[in-house]
Amino acid sequence: MKKYKGIIFDLDGTLLDTIEDLTDSVNDVMQLYHFPQHDTKKCKMMVGNGFRKLITRALPEERQKDEQFIDEVLAxxxxxxHKRYLNKTVPYEGILQMVNELHKNGIQTAVNSNKRSDYTEALVNKFFAQTPMVAVYGERESKGIPKKPDPAAALEIADKMKLSPAEILYIGDSETDMKTGQNAGMDTIGVAWGFRGAEELKANHATYIAENPEDILKYIL
Known part of the structure; x- marks a missing residue:
């Protein structure tokens, strides 16, 4: 009998390579305010906790506590x-095949992201329309659901799947994702192809490390 019957995926850096569109959008705004721009390597270390955190981290240090200014830059x-988010974003190589194989084998899947909900839903609808998801959750703090690494959304998904946390794998590319899974009582897979790399995932006690999407199938099927 399979140990795992469900998977919860992070989105950015796990299923989709969104970093080029995010970096270009950040730099559009940095240029507007005549601030230094950032390369993709630096932006990879800024993402993962929502747009507000991304923009705060991208600003010069002396402007990072000016909440009113952050509001302006965030807008x-x-x-x-909104103009760029579909320009360069693509699924990582092997992701679509892996997700389809999970579906064929009766594994329930869901997405839990700190990205704004409208973009999370739009990107999943574009790239994974052929694969039914139990839930697709983006950031929902306005509805009283805290962002990752709080386990609230992950546990809500477990209820929708009608599975115990022990039957679900939580998959992501960052410390935030590993802590989310652990806080929810779920085993975790850290994906080495993502924004942060294997060392951060190992340091945050990923149950498994996947070097490529095919590795995920080995752990669950």
Missing amino acids: QFAKAY
Whole structure:
């Protein structure tokens, strides 16, 4: 009997390579305010905790506590990202085949992201329309659901799947994802192809490390 019957995926850096569109959008705004721009390597270390955190980290240090200014810059970023978010974003190689194989084998899947909900849903609908998801959750703090690494959304998904946390694998590319899974009582897979790399995942006690999407199938099927 299979130990795992469900999977909860992070989105950015796990299923989709979104970093080029995010970096371009950040730099559009940095240029607007005549601030230094950032390369993709630096932006990979800024993402994962929602757009507000991304923009705060991208600003010069002396502006990172000015909440009113952050609001202003965040609004500009939202406009820039809305124009760009489908320009360069693609699934990582092997992801679509892996997700389809999970579905064929009766494994329930869901997405839990700290990305704004409208973009999370739009990207999943674009790239994974052929694969039914139990839930697709983005950031929902306005509805009283805290962001990852709080386990609330992951446990809500477990209820929808009608599975215990022990029957679900939580898969992501960052410390935040590993802590989310652990806080929910779920085993975790850290994906080495993501934004942060294997060392961060090992340091945060990933149950398994996947070097490529095919590895996920080995752990669950």
